[in-house]
Amino acid sequence: MILDEPDSHFIFVFHPKIFEGKKYTVYEGRELTNGEVLKYWGKWIFFGDKSQLDEWARKLDRYVEDETIPCIKYDRIPPANLGLTELVMMVYCDKRKSEEIWQILQQHGVKIKAWVSEWETMEMWKPGGGAFGTVD
């Protein structure tokens, strides 16, 4: 289901089970431990304008509903505070499922192939990381 709340910067595509307290960080139907999330969790990142990402969200929703794709998140407006002029869409999954999900994305016209792990994201945004800058 597409969760589009106007006050939120992000639009999400979640399985309804999220509202029953289930986690989306799963592999083969099993919830990952925190250690497994750091080891395996990540996302495919790509770009587009609002209409393009809305269309992808609608087309990919069925893969979220059948639990092939665990979660999708995308910007409502370009994150100008990060210096970006396009909207970013992130399709989250376990690394061990990432190629299977990439095939789906490619079938729907995604060309940028960029996998960023949760661990890399944490490294980027911690003090001293590339995205956060250096703390003296």
Add this chain to the structure above:
Amino acid sequence: MSISFIVPGSLKDWFGGSEQVICEGKTIGECIDDLDSKFPGFRHRVFDEKGEINSSVMIFIDGQNLRLLNGLATSVKDGDEVSIIPFAAGG
């Protein structure tokens, strides 16, 4: 060997208005040199003077982050696709 470089629309000016270009090379470094000859200044957009990846971008070969591979010396093979995205988008 033909290698494809792909960028999002916001970076297409780097390639004269195209989001995808083809280049030649056996390593990322050779590909960058080839692209720099076609699109002057490209090398400095993606690598600094020390040969490190520019902090403003992330580069991926077949989805794998080049920072986790072998930098400019990373081998590429015919048909590989290299994606470049703004660093800030990776969070």
